Amino acid sequence: MSSSLCRRWLFSVISPPITKRYFSSSPAVLAKRVEKKKAPSKHQLALIAKRKAAKRGKDAYANEKMSLADAISVLRAVEVARPNSTYELIIRTAMSRGAPIPTGRINLPREAKPRKEYRILVFADGRQADEAKKAGAHVVGGLELVDAVAEGKHNSCTTILCTPSLIRSISSKLGRILGPRGLMPSERRGTVTDDIEGYIQKLQGTTEWRGDKTGTIKMPIGKLHFPIEDVVRNAKQFVLNVKRATGNLSDAVAEAEAKAQKGKNSSKSVKPVNAIIRILLSSTQAPGIQIKGL
Template sequence: MLSLLSRSCHCRTRTRDTLLHIRSFSFTYPTWGKHDKKSTIRIPSKKAAAAKARRKAVIAAAEDAKAEKMTLAKAISVLQAVEVASPKNTYELFIKTEIKSGIAVPKGRVNLPREAKPSSEEKILVFAEGRQAEEARKAGAHIIGGTELVDGIVNGRVQATTILCTPALIKAITPKLGRILGPLGLMPSERRGTVTDDIAGYLQRIQGTSEWRADKAGNIRTPIALLHFPVEDVVQNIRHFLASVKKVTGNTRDAEARRMKGSGPRPVTTISKVMLSSTQGPGIRISDF
């Protein structure tokens, strides 16, 4: 009897141990092998990166060559035919510039032979003191002062569409305003003529002109003429505006001549695309810009 009981208990214990053994779980941490040469990330050399960039440029040029383009005169006639019932509609000019990192967006002023829109109201700020501040006030500047204006510009309380500065104050305002006004194309610059002792003369020169400016991607859009303008007036407006853009971006022959004379290197911003459209018409690529 005792032997039977002991055998029964032994069987039960054995069965329980078997079940526990079957249900047991194990966990092992993954082992990470050493990186071999095949698994490492390869960083292309400068030569390889340059070759890849050239291949991409060739492909992009080939695709651009396939795009349908028209001469300026042909594009104007097509848009006039589309807008024949809407003579008060507007032509819009689009210019694509290839701005590079660290280069300010293109910005300039132009006086079109025949304005297509009322000129927007400007607000001119001048950093000047003493006699030059008084001259700026008489010439029509809206905001005039010295370094006390810097904090207002940084905080956004003081805003302007054009900012001029005398050479005596440019070093004092640059440390705080360069990083803010530079990307906006508003920082006074000797190259652009906005750092000058002749504040009154500059303000007289810009009277009757309108400002154009590219966006952060380098795109310039502007109404350029009305549909009821004669073709000659439309062409003249477009050529006049393009000349202003080419001068600012360094794409004119006179700019190249100045570089040859040793006046210092000036970056050239490529104009990759020019399009003409209308209010209800399509955008047409221009071939002869």
């Protein structure tokens, strides 16, 4: 045996066999993919709204109603330590899109709060100006008052009336000044009228109520120390007034006028009814109680 063969043999015996190394590679870690959520369809949105409505309907107190007299007794018990608290009647109406905000005036049999003192400014001339002064208007004048009002000299006035003959002359100069303050005379609100004296008398003998943008109307109707009969009388009178103003109740004269107008112009649209959804009675520190039978 040659020396080279001996070396190979000895090397193979002494040294362990060389094992093969196998390299494996794993795929790179992928970044987390954020999948965009699909917007729910109209059908899915309707189902979600239906489920939420069903859950709200399961409220144990949702359908609980009391008579007005019982609700007054409960609130008296809750407010026993506050005899000067105020009863507040809350009427929620179904405001449709574009419907005017409900508003009106009322003379309660027994006022819960002192009537607001009005400071009245009247744009009128001639005989109507004299009538306005006799009726109790604080500031009366014609177009000469426009500059004074624009300069803010009569900012203390809370109500501004105008005759139809002068409204065009003052609207161009005072519309941007009085409009944002809610004082600009308008036919819709009844502050543009020929019967200035009658409007002032109505203003001084009644209290104004006004709903908010959602159609919720709130009105104080009595104090806790009032007899129950007075509170009931005030509440019924106020609900009747709101029903007439929102189209839920009309008297015989209004129905006759509506029929006559319908006969003259059949294409004229009928004024929509602002339906009353709920009537609640609450007080200063007590929860609202749903009222039935009003």
